[in-house]
Amino acid sequence: MTAIRAWALRSSAGWLFGGLCVIVAAVIVSRSGWQWQGQWAVSWGAGTSIVLSPLLAGVVAFDVHRFLTPGLRLLTASAQRGARSVVALVVVLTVAAAVPWFAGMSTTSVRAAATGAPPLMTTWLVYVALGVAVLGAAASVGLLVGTLVPHLLAGPAAAALVYVGPILVLPLGLQGILSVGGATGPTYGMVPNPTVVAATLAVNLSLMALCSVAALGRLGLRPSFGKALPIALVIVLAVSLVALVSSDPRTRSLTGTTDVVCTGTSPETCGPTDASAVLEVASRDLEDASSRLTAAGFTFPDEYALDAPTMPADETRGLLFVDPTTLQGDHMSEWDRGLTLATPAACPEFYGDAVPVELLDAQAALSLWFVAALSTSEDIAPTDPDTVAAVSTLDALRACDSSALPDWDYATR
Numbered sequence: 001m002t003a004i005r006a007w008a009l010r011s012s013a014g015w016l017f018g019g020l021c022v023i024v025a026a027v028i029v030s031r032s033g034w035q036w037q038g039q040w041a042v043s044w045g046a047g048t049s050i051v052l053s054p055l056l057a058g059v060v061a062f063d064v065h066r067f068l069t070p071g072l073r074l075l076t077a078s079a080q081r082g083a084r085s086v087v088a089l090v091v092v093l094t095v096a097a098a099v100p101w102f103a104g105m106s107t108t109s110v111r112a113a114a115t116g117a118p119p120l121m122t123t124w125l126v127y128v129a130l131g132v133a134v135l136g137a138a139a140s141v142g143l144l145v146g147t148l149v150p151h152l153l154a155g156p157a158a159a160a161l162v163y164v165g166p167i168l169v170l171p172l173g174l175q176g177i178l179s180v181g182g183a184t185g186p187t188y189g190m191v192p193n194p195t196v197v198a199a200t201l202a203v204n205l206s207l208m209a210l211c212s213v214a215a216l217g218r219l220g221l222r223p224s225f226g227k228a229l230p231i232a233l234v235i236v237l238a239v240s241l242v243a244l245v246s247s248d249p250r251t252r253s254l255t256g257t258t259d260v261v262c263t264g265t266s267p268e269t270c271g272p273t274d275a276s277a278v279l280e281v282a283s284r285d286l287e288d289a290s291s292r293l294t295a296a297g298f299t300f301p302d303e304y305a306l307d308a309p310t311m312p313a314d315e316t317r318g319l320l321f322v323d324p325t326t327l328q329g330d331h332m333s334e335w336d337r338g339l340t341l342a343t344p345a346a347c348p349e350f351y352g353d354a355v356p357v358e359l360l361d362a363q364a365a366l367s368l369w370f371v372a373a374l375s376t377s378e379d380i381a382p383t384d385p386d387t388v389a390a391v392s393t394l395d396a397l398r399a400c401d402s403s404a405l406p407d408w409d410y411a412t413r
Contacts, residue, residue: 033325045108047182058159064146189272271306
């Protein structure tokens with residue numbers, strides 16, 4: 001504990017902590033919409049590791065090199081206490097990076113809970129485990145580079161390695177190495193893939209252990225296991241990398257879940273359980289809009305389903321389009337509302353190989369008309385030619401019958 005307290009005062013931990021707090025806050029507020037889904041919020045908060053990991057590795061390498069002068073290198077190589085002092089330095093810097101990261105992820109989770117997004121404790125714990133492994137691996141890379149590169153360039157070299165390395169291996173199908181999370185959009189109906197999570201943890205932990213063993217060996221602190229430990233770590237790393245490369249690209253990091261929830265009555269909105277917060281918003285807005293339009297002769301389906309990968313298409317219900325990034329307070333955007341009302345059925349043509357041009361053009365025209373009609377407080381006249389054409393268009397779209405579409409040029413006006 002004495003070494004840790006000493007390094008906390010002598011190292012760059014204070015500057016690192018303050019700088020990373022600012023970076024975490026900036027990253028979190030740089031995007032909106034994540035507060036409407038628990039998993040997206042957790043992933044977005046954890047995703048700051050993409051920036052934190054390289055900076056942590058660079059600062060660790062810089063401090064290790066800075067304090068390991070030629071004289072100190074001889075001292076650490078001849079005394080276990082000297083090598084353990086370097087370990088204390090790495091621990092202090094890692095904690096200085098882990099605290100802002102953890103605070104950021106906790107902040108996004110609390111913010112999501114405030115909007116009514118269901119808590120995902122299992123997912124939260126998964127990201128905590130991944131984040132600890134990733135930051136530990138980044139710090140160990142910095143430690144190794146700091147002991148190998150006797151130059152002030154050790155810091156930039158370690159930071160570049162941790163930042164560029166994960167990018168270079170992406171074409172191989174390797175994700176989650178030295179970084180975690182960072183979803184830029186909602187992941188409704190998806191949960192972390194247990195196999196991929198286990199393999200990712202193994203890769204980062206084995207990488208952390210290998211780099212630490214190699215660095216401490218150079219500092220004179222050799223493990224009592226001899227060569228057995230490095231060999232075992234290499235085997236674990238190789239097996240885990242193979243598991244990641246061979247995983248199904250469609251479920252490499254996330255896999256589907258069949259949990260579905262419905263809310264509202266007229267109409268009912270349905271989707272994956274973790275979309276319940278946006279479903280409630282959509283249900284209220286669609287109910288208000290449909291009540292105005294029904295009086296003008298429109299007939300809407302009783303149910304709308306979120307267009308999510310785990311929700312099968314069904315002609316008997318409409319498609320719900322709601323982008324969390326465009327929610328205006330507790331309301332859908334005008335375009336999302338209009339597009340949803342203009343899609344009263346999940347027509348098979350929408351999912352076929354041929355583009356259903358006529359249906360899509362009619363959908364676009366009807367969406368524009370709904371946006372315009374609902375943007376005013378005036379009553380919608382049932383006998384207005386555009387209203388009559390809009391009613392006929394909605395009926396044709398609900399029947400998925402392009403031959404029944406009226407000759408209506410509203411979208412070209």
